[in-house]
Amino acid sequence: MRVAIGGVDPMLTPLNEVLERVDNRLLSPEADVRIWGTGFPLLDDALGGGLRAGTLNLLAGSQGEGKTTFALQIARQCAKAGQPVVFFSFELEAEVLVQKMIAAEAADHAPHSPASVYQVRAAFEGTDGGAGGLPERLSRYNGGLDALASVSEFAPRLHVHRSTTTSTNLDVIARTIKEVMVQHGEPPLVVIDYLQKVRPREQMAEEQAVTHVTERLKDIAIEFECPVLSISASDRAGLEPGQRMRARNMKGSTALAYEADVVLILSNKADIVARHHLLYAANNGANFREYSVLTVDKNRSGRTGAEVEFRKQFTSGRFVPEGSVVSEDLVDERVFVE
Template sequence: MTSVMEQTSSISGILEQSDERLRNAGESLARVWPTGFAALDRSLGGGLRGGGLTLLAGPQGVGKTTFALQLARNVARSGKSVVYFSFEHDPEDLLTRLISLEAGELLSSRAPGLEQIRTVLEDCSVSTSIEERLADLPSGPEALAAVREYADRLHVHRATGTSTDLTEIQNTAEQVWQASGQVPMLVVDYLQKVNVPGPQTNDEERSGIVAEGLKDLSIDGGMPVLAMVASDRDGITSGRRMRVHHLRGSSALAYEADAVMIFNQKYDVVARHHLVYDVTNAEKYHQWAVLTVEKNRFGQDGINLEFRKYFHQSRFSPDGSQVTEQLVDDRLFA
C-alpha cells in the first residue's frame, strides 16, 4: 500500500506543489519548452510540454532528424538540458551537422555546405585539430564557437536496437538530471528502434509498450519527450500524404501521445491546380516541407505549417508560416 500511496496526491497537495514550483520558478521545472520555431511554438501553445509525449513522423528524406536535432539545439541554446538518443546516426555525424547548421545560420547562402564540412573533418591525410581544420572555412571558427556555447547541455546517447530499452533511457535521463541539476528534454530517434525485452511482439504491441513507457517517463520526470516514429508501407508511398493512421502501431501511438506532428514534402501534398495555373511553383514547392499538427492535447490541431529546407546546411529556416495553398492526401499527377 505504501507504494500506491506514494503515487497518490490530494488536490490540496498538488496545489502546494504547484505553488512551490511557481514561487521558485526555475528553468529546471519549466512546463513549456519553446522549440525555437516560432510558428510551431504559437501552434503548440508556447512549445513542447513538460510531462508530454510528442511524436514526429514523415516519409524518408523529409528531414525528421534535421528538424529534431535543430530543435534540440534550440532548446540547449536557450539554457536547458537535452538528451538525444540516436539509433541511426553516429555522434560525430550529429556534431558535423550542428557545425553546418551554425555556419548556415551565420552566413546563410555564403556558408560552406554540410558535405564540405564533412570532407574537411574526415580528411585522414592530415593530423590536425578540429579548430585547425575549420580555420580556413568561411564562418568555420565562429560555427564551432557557437556549438561550444551549448555543448555541455546537449548530450548524445549512442543507442542500439539490441540493447537500449526503456530502462536505459530512464537511467540515462536520471544521470544527466543529477549531473546537470536540470530536468532534460529527451529526443528519441526513433521509437520503433527502442528494445523491448521478452517474447517477440508485433508492431502494435511493441509501439504501445514503448510509447506508454516514454509517456510515463515524461510525466514522472516532468520532462518533454520528442520521439520520431516510422510509417507503414502505405505511408511512404510517393505522392501520398502521410497521416496518423499510417504510423506503425498507429492506434497505440495516437492514444498515448499528447501531440503528433507529421512532415510531408509540400510538392507531394499541394493540390494539383496550384501547379496547373503556375508551373513555376513546382520547383518552389520542392524547397518546402509541410509540418501538420495532427493531434494536440494542449491546444489547436489540424494546423499546417511550412518550413523552407536548407538540407545542404543541415537545417530548416526557423521562420515558418501557415500554409495558404490547398493540400490533398494524394497527389494523383506526375
C-alpha cells in the same frame, strides 16, 4: 522523480499541493521550467509555447523528409537555451550529428554561402586539404569558426547516446535519463530516433512491442517530468504514393496515435498541394519541393490542424526556422504532375 514516503502513493497528489506548486512556479519561474521551446516560432505558437513536461511527442513523415534534422534542430535549440538534452540515436553516430549541428550554426552566423555539411565533414575527416585542428580547418569556411565556438558552448548540455536495437531497451533509456538529471539537476529534453527501433525487455510481436514501448515512453515522460520527442516510422501505406501521411499511418500500432500527446507530420509540400496550384505555378510548382509542411495532427494542449511550412536547407543540416502558415490548398491525395 517521485519517491514514496511513509507508504503514501507518490502518484497521489492533493489539489492543495498542485495550487501551491503553481503559485511557487509563478513567483519563481526560473526554478521550474515546464515548457521547452522548439526554436520554430510558429510551431511553438501552435503548441502553446513548445514541448511540455510529461508529454510524449511524435514526429513522423516519409523517408528523406528531414525528421532527424528537425528533431536535432529542436535539441540544439534547447541546449542553446540552457536546458539539458539526451538524444538516443539509433541511426547516426554522434560525430555525424555534431557535423550537422556545426553546419546549422554556420548558417545562423553566415547566411550567405555558409560552411556546408559536406565541408564540415571533410574538416572532421581531414580530407579538406587544410591543416591543423578543427578551429584551423573550419576557419576557412564562412561562419565555421563561430559555429564551432557556439556548439562548444552548449555541447556539455547535449548528450548523444549511441543506441542499438540489441542493447538499448527501455531500462537503459530510463537509467540514462536519470543519470543526465542527476548531472544537471533538472529534467532533460529526451529525443528518440526512432521509436520502432526501441525494444522491450521481453520478446514480443511487432505491434505488441510498439504498443509496449509507446506506453512506457509516455510513462517515462510523466515519471521524469520531461518531454519525450520520438521520431516514428510510417507504415507501408504512409510510404506509398496516393495517400498523405496521417497519425494512423505510423508503423506498428494504434497506440502511437492514442498515447501521444502531440503528433507532428512532415510532408513534402509538392506532394500534398492541390493540383491547381501545381498547374498554374511557375515551373509547375518545382519550388514547392524546397518546402516541408509540418502538420499538427494531434495536440492535447492546444489547437490541432495547424499547417506550417519551412524551407529546407539540408546542405546546412537544418530547416529555416522562420516558417510561414501554408496559404495554398492541401489535399490528402498526393498529386504528381509531369
